[in-house]
Amino acid sequence: MPGDRFVLVHGAHHGGWCWRRVAGLLRERGHDVFTPTLTGLGERSHLLTPDVGLSTMTADVVAVLEAEELDDVVLVGHSFGALPVLGAADREAGRIRRIVLLDGLVVDAGKCAFDALPDELVARRTSDARRRGDGIAIPPPPDASAFAVTGPDAAWVGRRLTPQPLRSYQEPLDLEHPLGNGLPVTYLHCVAPRYEAIASSLGVVARAGFGCREIETGHDAMITVPELVVEELLR
Numbered sequence: 295m296p297g298d299r300f301v302l303v304h305g306a307h308h309g310g311w312c313w314r315r316v317a318g319l320l321r322e323r324g325h326d327v328f329t330p331t332l333t334g335l336g337e338r339s340h341l342l343t344p345d346v347g348l349s350t351m352t353a354d355v356v357a358v359l360e361a362e363e364l365d366d367v368v369l370v371g372h373s374f375g376a377l378p379v380l381g382a383a384d385r386e387a388g389r390i391r392r393i394v395l396l397d398g399l400v401v402d403a404g405k406c407a408f409d410a411l412p413d414e415l416v417a418r419r420t421s422d423a424r425r426r427g428d429g430i431a432i433p434p435p436p437d438a439s440a441f442a443v444t445g446p447d448a449a450w451v452g453r454r455l456t457p458q459p460l461r462s463y464q465e466p467l468d469l470e471h472p473l474g475n476g477l478p479v480t481y482l483h484c485v486a487p488r489y490e491a492i493a494s495s496l497g498v499v500a501r502a503g504f505g506c507r508e509i510e511t512g513h514d515a516m517i518t519v520p521e522l523v524v525e526e527l528l529r
Contacts, residue, residue, distance in 0.1 A: 298325045298368055301355070301364065301367055301369050302370045303330065304336075305374040306432075308336065308455065309336020310331040312451075316520045319521065319524045332354050334457075335458065335459075336454070336456060342430065342459055343430070344461065346459040348381065348461075348467065351377075352377075354378065355369075355378045359389045359390075365388070365389045366390075369382065371394075371398050373399055373513065374458070374463075375398070376395040376495075377399060377407060380400070380469070380474065381467060383477055384470055387476065392480070394480050394527060395499075399491070407464075410495060411491055430459065430461070431458060433457050434458070441489075441514040442487055442514060447518065472502070473502045474504065481499045482506075483496065484508075485511075486512060
């Protein structure tokens with residue numbers, strides 16, 4: 295029996311590389327896995343321009359679904375990656391079976407990622423982009439502990455973090471349908487420790503009627519506990 299199809303979308307400052315362990319485990323179980331890197335990040339950081347925003351990244355996800363001629367997909371978004379995933383679902387619901395948001399940053403339609411963050415954090419990230427990111431990109435955190443990655447993995451992750459296009463946090467989530475577009479959505483909330491930057495997302499998740507489960511791990515769960523993430527994706 296053929297396996298499922300997974301499209302795994304990374305969060306801010308990351309790239310498709312962060313899914314390496316989860317993708318390997320899923321493929322061992324016979325599933326097809328796609329791990330695109332969003333424009334301006336990871337190995338595509340050379341494509342960073344002032345115009346790269348949330349709509350660009352939504353188009354990235356849609357392009358994978360269309361170019362690979364995928365259907366019956368389990369579409370997964372981690373952290374900031376929840377927004378382009380929800381944007382893609384608004385346009386391509388017929389290709390998607392269900393959505394999983396892993397500690398995702400979720401906002402209502404018409405809101406932007408910065409609307410979900412505390413004012414002081416928005417001010418700091420905007421200032422950092424102006425002072426150290428040529429006014430177009432938010433520099434990554436100084437080390438991977440910001441994402442609850444410690445020990446031997448911290449250096450590996452820290453080397454790979456890249457600046458996040460500033461416009462991706464400023465551009466509103468443009469939807470034609472209700473959030474999730476009628477698809478089954480599961481939100482996996484990482485609580486050990488909690489990632490405070492996505493705290494406001496839980497209220498949006500509740501209003502949207504998404505299923506929500508807590509998992510005992512930190513924000514970058516796909517790196518620190520890939521086996522647990524795979525178990526959750528296959529539930």
